[in-house]
Amino acid sequence: MCTAATEVRWRTKFGLRARPPHTRQRAMKSAVLVFPGINRERDMARALRLCAGSEPAMVWHTETSLPDGTDLVVLPGGFSYGDYLRCGAIAARAPIMDAVRAFAANGGLVLGICNGFQILCESGLLPGVLMRNAGLKFICKDAYIRVERADTPFTSGYTTGQVIRVPVAHGEGNYMADSETIARLEGERRILFRYTAPDGALSPEWNMNGSIYAIAGILNERGNVLGMMPHPENHVEPEIGLTDGRGLFAGLGHWLDGAH
Amino acid sequence: MKARVTVTLKSGVLDPQGKAIEGALKALGIEGVASVRQGKVFDVEIPGTDRRTAEAALSEAAERLLANTVIEDYRVEFV
Numbered sequence: 563m564c565t566a567a568t569e570v571r572w573r574t575k576f577g578l579r580a581r582p583p584h585t586r587q588r589a590m591k592s593a594v595l596v597f598p599g600i601n602r603e604r605d606m607a608r609a610l611r612l613c614a615g616s617e618p619a620m621v622w623h624t625e626t627s628l629p630d631g632t633d634l635v636v637l638p639g640g641f642s643y644g645d646y647l648r649c650g651a652i653a654a655r656a657p658i659m660d661a662v663r664a665f666a667a668n669g670g671l672v673l674g675i676c677n678g679f680q681i682l683c684e685s686g687l688l689p690g691v692l693m694r695n696a697g698l699k700f701i702c703k704d705a706y707i708r709v710e711r712a713d714t715p716f717t718s719g720y721t722t723g724q725v726i727r728v729p730v731a732h733g734e735g736n737y738m739a740d741s742e743t744i745a746r747l748e749g750e751r752r753i754l755f756r757y758t759a760p761d762g763a764l765s766p767e768w769n770m771n772g773s774i775y776a777i778a779g780i781l782n783e784r785g786n787v788l789g790m791m792p793h794p795e796n797h798v799e800p801e802i803g804l805t806d807g808r809g810l811f812a813g814l815g816h817w818l819d820g821a822h
Numbered sequence: 823m824k825a826r827v828t829v830t831l832k833s834g835v836l837d838p839q840g841k842a843i844e845g846a847l848k849a850l851g852i853e854g855v856a857s858v859r860q861g862k863v864f865d866v867e868i869p870g871t872d873r874r875t876a877e878a879a880l881s882e883a884a885e886r887l888l889a890n891t892v893i894e895d896y897r898v899e900f901v
Contacts, residue, residue, distance in 0.1 A: 648890055655887060684890065691892045694838050738835070738893065 589616035590815050592634040595662070597623045597653040600640035600677065602795065609795035610636070613811030623656040633818050634671045635662055637678030639731070639793060649692060649734045650680030659685050671715055671814065672787040676732055679779070679789030688782055688789045689747070690739030692732075696772025700733040705770060705792050707755040707778045708762050714781065715821075716788045717754060719813025725762045726806035728792040730770070735791040737773040737780070747780055755779035755790055823868045825880055828897045829889045830861035864888055865901075873900065 592610050594603050603620065610618045618636070619629045628635060642653035653659075659681075666672050666687055674682040682688040695701060704727050709720040720726065739747070747753050755778040757769045769776040771791070779790030794807030831837050837859050844858040866883075868876045877898060884896040 647887070651887065651890070689892075691890055693836070693893070696836075696838060698838050698842055736838075740892070 590614045590633050590818050591616065591629070591631050592618040592636060593621045593628050593632045594618045594636045594638055595621050595623060595658055595678075596638075597640075597642040597656060597681075599642045599644055600638055600653075602639035602676065602793065605793070606636055606638040606675070606795045609798045609807065609811055612798055613808050614815045621658060623653065623658050625658050625661070627661050628658075628665055632665065632670065634673060634814060635665055637662075637672070637674040637681050638795075639676030639678060642677055642681065645734075648680075648684065650677055650682075650684040653677075653681045654684035654686075663687065666782070666784075666787050669784070669786055671818075673716065673814075674787075674789040675793055675795065676730075676735075676791055679791055680734065682787065682789040687787050688780060689743045690737055690780070692734050692791070693736040693738050694734050695732070695736050695770075697770075700731075701735070701770050702729070702731040703770075704728065705730045705778070706758055706760050706762075706768060707790075707792055708758045710754055710756060711751055714754065714785055714788075715814055715817040716781075716810055717813060718817045719809030719811075723762060725758060725760060726794075726809070727760075727797065727804055728794050728807050729796050730792045732771070732791055735771040735773065737771075737777040737791075739774070744774060747777075748775065750783070752781040752783070752785075753777055753779075754781050754788060755792070823871060823873070823876055824901050825866045825868060825876060826899050826901050827864040827866060827880055827884050827888055828861060828899070829864070829884070829894050830896075831859055832893055832895050835893045862888075876900075 594606050596603050607618050680692045683691055706725050706727055709717050709724045712720050712722045756776040757778050758764055759768045764776055778792055779788060781788055794810045797804040797807035840858045840860040847855050880898045889896040
């Protein structure tokens with residue numbers, strides 16, 4: 563696939579709609595979960611439409627099943643239930659989450675971004691917890707994150723060690739887990755993204771929320787559930803200036819093509 | 823029956839909010855405070871008078887929702 567930079571040039575020259583026809587055997591079927599207080603579901607739907615070539619189903623939290631043939635379930639960012647009790651705590655107990663648990667247990671791909679990551683941790687689909695940022699401030703700016711491995715469904719559009727620039731917007735992104743869990747995440751190569759400097763170097767200064775091991779995103783044991791704090795869905799259009807987020811969605815499509 | 827569920831961070835878990843409150847107390851000149859940890863209190867009303875049933879319900883409530891047992895401990899008491 564073309565790199566983000568060449569794609570920016572290509573898209574700038576030919577416009578957003580002048581995209582080569584999608585060559586997938588079957589368009590990826592994704593479902594975006596909608597909880598009260600979520601606010602990134604439309605950004606997510608737009609990114610999926612642009613990068614994966616299909617319109618996602620929007621699934622309300624009181625549903626008890628996912629649409630037939632769903633390939634990918636996305637839990638978008640926002641402030642479900644106003645972050646009452648703990649971020650993501652109430653949404654994690656919504657009726658639809660039993661269907662998501664069954665879907666994940668069956669090998670289905672699940673992606674949680676920001677509040678979606680918090681919901682996945684609260685629901686037990688991912689280990690650990692996202693605590694208040696170490697500096698206590700809500701952080702809204704671009705982050706540099708390093709792709710730790712490219713051999714996963716979520717990162718096949720990137721290369722290992724690649725640094726991508728994507729925005730963060732959160733007050734509780736400080737990842738924490740007990741030392742045994744952290745050792746397992748590290749040992750099983752389940753830390754998928756880390757906050758780094760633009761050149762990929764780890765440094766406390768660039769680990770903006772104080773996460774242990776600069777963790778920005780982790781996989782579950784089986785590798786089919788990803789939670790991450792940054793928002794790749796917001797860097798997918800050249801008009802915004804950066805398209806580093808495209809790789810995640812385009813990569814998912816390519817990976818599913820190979821799997822089907 | 824009335825009960826109170828108190829949820830606190832486990833010892834060793836960093837509590838930036840508690841630290842900020844601690845700093846503000848120092849700024850106010852309040853002496854004799856070594857450290858502050860922040861927690862949550864839930865006052866719950868329970869129908870009936872069977873304490874064992876109530877205790878079981880409250881423990882389940884704390885385990886499944888009120889506390890995140892990865893980082894928090896809870897305590898149930900009747901008031």
